Amino acid sequence: MEKFTRLTAIAAPLRRINIDTDIIIPSREMKRVSKQGLGEGLFAGWRYREPGSREENPDFILNQEPYRRARIILAGANFGCGSSREHAVWALYEWGIRCIIAPSFGAIFRGNCVRNGILPVVLDDAVIERLAEQVMADPQRAQLTVDLETCQVIAADGEAHAFDIAPGDRRMLLEGLDAIAATLEHAEDILEFQARDRLRRPWVYLDSAETTPSASS
Amino acid sequence: MARNIIDKLWDEHLVKELDDGSSLLYIDRIFLHERTGSIALKGLEAAGRQVRNPEQVFCTMDHIVDTFPGRGDDTLMPGGREFITTTRAAARAAGINLFDLGDPRQGIVHVVAPEQGIACPGLTLVCPDSHTCTNGALGALAWGIGSTEAEHALVTKTLVLRKPRTMRVRFEGRLGRGVTAKDMILHLIAAHGASGGVGYAIEFAGEAVRALPMEARFTLCNMAVEFGAWTGLIAPDEETIAYVRGRPYAPDAAHWDAAVAHWRTLPSDPGARFDRELLVEAGDIAPQVSWGTSPQHSAPIDARVPDPAAEPDPQRRQLMERALEYMALEPGTRLTDIPIQAAFIGSCTNSRLSDLRRAAGILRGRRVAPGVKAIVVPGSTQVKRAAEAEGLDKLFTEAGFEWRESGCSMCFFAGGENFGFETRVVSSTNRNFENRQGPRTRTHIASPETVAASAVSGHLADPRALD
Ligand code: SF4
Numbered sequence: 001m002e003k004f005t006r007l008t009a010i011a012a013p014l015r016r017i018n019i020d021t022d023i024i025i026p027s028r029e030m031k032r033v034s035k036q037g038l039g040e041g042l043f044a045g046w047r048y049r050e051p052g053s054r055e056e057n058p059d060f061i062l063n064q065e066p067y068r069r070a071r072i073i074l075a076g077a078n079f080g081c082g083s084s085r086e087h088a089v090w091a092l093y094e095w096g097i098r099c100i101i102a103p104s105f106g107a108i109f110r111g112n113c114v115r116n117g118i119l120p121v122v123l124d125d126a127v128i129e130r131l132a133e134q135v136m137a138d139p140q141r142a143q144l145t146v147d148l149e150t151c152q153v154i155a156a157d158g159e160a161h162a163f164d165i166a167p168g169d170r171r172m173l174l175e176g177l178d179a180i181a182a183t184l185e186h187a188e189d190i191l192e193f194q195a196r197d198r199l200r201r202p203w204v205y206l207d208s209a210e211t212t213p214s215a216s217s
Numbered sequence: 218m219a220r221n222i223i224d225k226l227w228d229e230h231l232v233k234e235l236d237d238g239s240s241l242l243y244i245d246r247i248f249l250h251e252r253t254g255s256i257a258l259k260g261l262e263a264a265g266r267q268v269r270n271p272e273q274v275f276c277t278m279d280h281i282v283d284t285f286p287g288r289g290d291d292t293l294m295p296g297g298r299e300f301i302t303t304t305r306a307a308a309r310a311a312g313i314n315l316f317d318l319g320d321p322r323q324g325i326v327h328v329v330a331p332e333q334g335i336a337c338p339g340l341t342l343v344c345p346d347s348h349t350c351t352n353g354a355l356g357a358l359a360w361g362i363g364s365t366e367a368e369h370a371l372v373t374k375t376l377v378l379r380k381p382r383t384m385r386v387r388f389e390g391r392l393g394r395g396v397t398a399k400d401m402i403l404h405l406i407a408a409h410g411a412s413g414g415v416g417y418a419i420e421f422a423g424e425a426v427r428a429l430p431m432e433a434r435f436t437l438c439n440m441a442v443e444f445g446a447w448t449g450l451i452a453p454d455e456e457t458i459a460y461v462r463g464r465p466y467a468p469d470a471a472h473w474d475a476a477v478a479h480w481r482t483l484p485s486d487p488g489a490r491f492d493r494e495l496l497v498e499a500g501d502i503a504p505q506v507s508w509g510t511s512p513q514h515s516a517p518i519d520a521r522v523p524d525p526a527a528e529p530d531p532q533r534r535q536l537m538e539r540a541l542e543y544m545a546l547e548p549g550t551r552l553t554d555i556p557i558q559a560a561f562i563g564s565c566t567n568s569r570l571s572d573l574r575r576a577a578g579i580l581r582g583r584r585v586a587p588g589v590k591a592i593v594v595p596g597s598t599q600v601k602r603a604a605e606a607e608g609l610d611k612l613f614t615e616a617g618f619e620w621r622e623s624g625c626s627m628c629f630f631a632g633g634e635n636f637g638f639e640t641r642v643v644s645s646t647n648r649n650f651e652n653r654q655g656p657r658t659r660t661h662i663a664s665p666e667t668v669a670a671s672a673v674s675g676h677l678a679d680p681r682a683l684d
Contacts, residue, residue: 167237203468
């Protein structure tokens with residue numbers, strides 16, 4: 001996974017609340033069993049004029065300069081709610097998004113971001129609204145800096161906004177860690193837990209001789 | 218110290234606290250389906266990693282499979298076949314339990330997990346699917362994850378999590394006639410917003426919840442995620458225990474008594490604290506129907522389409538305006554004056570045997586209104602067979618419904634079958650998002666009874682007027 005330390009990039013406001021993962025990547029755009037090739041389908045329902053077409057809708061912000069080069073999204077509350085599809089995050093990443101700033105996130109989506117090198121930042125709605133206004137007022141200054149080392153978002157005018165992030169998530173992003181490898185460092189503890197738990201809750205373990213699920217057709 | 222049920226389940230599965238304040242939590246069971254599970258299994262293969270305890274991992278075919286009678290691996294979804302065949306090959310290679318097409322255990326993942334006893338009280342269960350919270354109705358900690366997290370759970374039997382805040386939502390008093398679990402959850406979301414539960418694990422409690430039969434409890438917990446919650450659950454009681462007994466993967470006779478004794482320790486202790494408490498008067502709830510593009514856009518069936526101008530919050534107002542534009546509705550229109558062109562009964566929310574029975578009860582002796590396309594899709598092959606054994610399929614087909622094979626079907630649009638451009642559908646599903654059921658399809662979500670009543674009326678209709 002690519003590391004995230006500090007990013008200075010164009011930010012695009014997409015301030016509607018409850019933008020769900022069906023909007024981020026419509027189901028019809030998930031055509032193959034693959035994490036790749038999804039960027040084209042990002043926001044397809046909004047980006048293109050008709051379902052299935054590739055003719056751009058000029059009214060959609062990510063089709064406009066300079067926002068079509070955005071790496072940061074300034075979002076509304078509950079961004080990424082709905083379906084668990086990780087394709088939403090893969091699509092955002094492939095299109096170029098590296099950071100999303102929102103008052104709140106869908107829980108699964110937020111976890112998916114962290115695991116794929118996208119930084120989810122939670123800021124106050126009023127702060128995001130101000131940032132969005134600045135970014136829209138002067139396209140020449142549509143840039144923000146997001147610093148994960150100092151946990152700050154810095155506006156074009158120099159004003160800094162501190163944010164909180166879970167230390168584990170921060171480390172994973174800063175170091176580009178492989179989460180499975182990190183957990184396997186605790187393999188001993190997991191084995192011990194299982195051994196204890198098997199005595200305490202034997203019925204949970206389906207490998208005992210009594211359980212013989214029938215073969216499938 | 219008095220602990221709530223969420224604390225107890227958390228503590229029981231805690232492998233260890235990590236340095237940064239997160240927890241390594243033990244995962245009892247993992248469920249996959251061909252849409253998101255395929256990619257997790259492929260990811261593992263590519264990384265050369267093994268599934269640990271494959272006997273605790275299950276996979277079904279539900280999202281992309283066709284629901285037409287006589288189906289095979291071909292589907293109307295472009296590329297759909299690849300999802301099915303890839304999943305089958307990957308599941309076999311990994312040695313996990315597969316409920317393939319043609320298997321009597323096949324069905325929608327969240328219908329099958331309880332039906333087969335794979336979800337049981339006290340377990341942790343995850344699936345790369347947001348409605349995994351459905352299984353919380355058994356008193357389990359069950360939640361949706363991403364595909365990469367699923368890989369993590371498959372390889373390590375654990376997930377790294379931060380403990381969510383806890384909320385209790387008590388529904389006190391009794392539900393009125395014709396009011397269902399679906400109406401309870403839509404009423405709650407309409408009152409507190411689709412993000413009202415963000416960051417919380419929720420215990421649903423109170424007299425009206427305890428009075429719900431098990432299948433209705435699944436409906437209630439199914440939509441906890443539409444409330445923004447991390448998950449929802451209901452403490453196990455006699456109803457739960459009676460439901461679980463004898464199911465294929467449930468504790469067997471040798472372990473049954475010990476398991477039940479353990480489950481009886483799980484309910485929240487008297488005086489247990491929650492970070493937040495909400496109270497809903499069950500008697501105030503009417504049958505609900507959605508008018509917009511978020512479950513929070515729901516209202517009693519006898520209400521009118523609300524006027525965004527009356528909404529003080531600018532963001533909500535904007536969302537309402539956009540929703541009304543998408544739905545092609547005018548403020549002030551009576552909901553029961555809204556004509557529909559299609560009706561759908563199905564999905565992990567409302568496709569169990571009792572859902573089908575109640576809908577069929579309304580259809581008995583009636584016909585779907587002219588011009589309305591009506592489809593019913595049982596939640597599992599087992600539900601389908603049980604329904605056929607008691608003649609429900611006849612009631613549906615005689616009323617003019619299509620009777621299908623089990624699967625997610627038109628709960629969501631995967632690029633294949635759909636109701637059509639700008640078609641107005643009344644649907645027993647859980648999401649009325651833009652384009653969810655098809656390009657520009659306009660979805661009104663409601664209980665199966667309301668769907669049935671609307672199908673025969675040709676417009677959104679109050680089921681209480683028809684029974
Ligand atoms: S029925 Fe619908 S909501 Fe449920 S799992 Fe299938 S697609 Fe998802």
